[in-house]
Amino acid sequence: xxxxxxxxxxxxxxxxxxxxxxxxxxxxxxxxxxxxxxxxxxxxxxxxxxxxxxxxxxxxxxxxxxxxxxxxxxxxxxxxxxxxxxxxxxxxxxxxxxxxxxxxxxxxxxxxxxxxxxxxxxxxxxxxxxxxxxxxxxxxxxxxxxxxxxxxxxxxxxxxxxxxxxxxxxxxxxxxxxxxxxxxxxx
Numbered sequence: 070x071x072x073x074x075x076x077x078x079x080x081x082x083x084x085x086x087x088x089x090x091x092x093x094x095x096x097x098x099x100x101x102x103x104x105x106x107x108x109x110x111x112x113x114x115x116x117x118x119x120x121x122x123x124x125x126x127x128x129x130x131x132x133x134x135x136x137x138x139x140x141x142x143x144x145x146x147x148x149x150x151x152x153x154x155x156x157x158x159x160x161x162x163x164x165x166x167x168x169x170x171x172x173x174x175x176x177x178x179x180x181x182x183x184x185x186x187x188x189x190x191x192x193x194x195x196x197x198x199x200x201x202x203x204x205x206x207x208x209x210x211x212x213x214x215x216x217x218x219x220x221x222x223x224x225x226x227x228x229x230x231x232x233x234x235x236x237x238x239x240x241x242x243x244x245x246x247x248x249x250x251x252x253x254x255x256x
Contacts, residue, residue: 097189102146102158107133110148110158113176117238122215123176125235139174145197149190156181157190161198170198171208191225199252206251213244226250
């Protein structure tokens with residue numbers, strides 16, 4: 070039997086985020102990843118550098134097979150929609166119920182960047198982490214060269230807690246900054 074994207078970990082996330090999301094929910098919706106989404110999502114990273122920010126272990130250009138293989142081992146792979154069209158993708162890399170959830174593989178369609186899709190999708194994952202999984206905190210990680218990501222995560226309440234040295238696609242040193250958002254900050 071072939072596993073399809075709808076059979077991946079996590080089931081159905083709720084629609085339109087959590088509480089106090091009325092304004093955003095008028096613009097955005099979300100749903101679980103479906104097989105038909107894979108090819109389009111693969112076009113979102115426009116360069117090897119952008120793919121490295123989204124999915125460091127992938128090879129550029131991203132293929133539906135790479136994305137599907139990774140999604141099989143993730144939790145709640147989800148897409149954000151703008152007017153019914155996929156505008157972004159993300160998942161939980163790790164879920165430790167009652168402890169923490171780690172957001173990963175976050176990417177937004179280039180034409181939708183800076184318009185709120187990433188904020189909306191991150192808030193959906195934060196709501197899932199705290200409500201569905203009773204997590205004490207949510208972790209998101211970002212490479213030091215990804216200024217837009219770092220500024221967005223900070224704006225949403227994430228704070229740096231650690232970093233680790235990595236190598237970028239050119240073999241140069243890069244810092245992966247780990248950021249946490251604690252439950253008590255939100256609720």
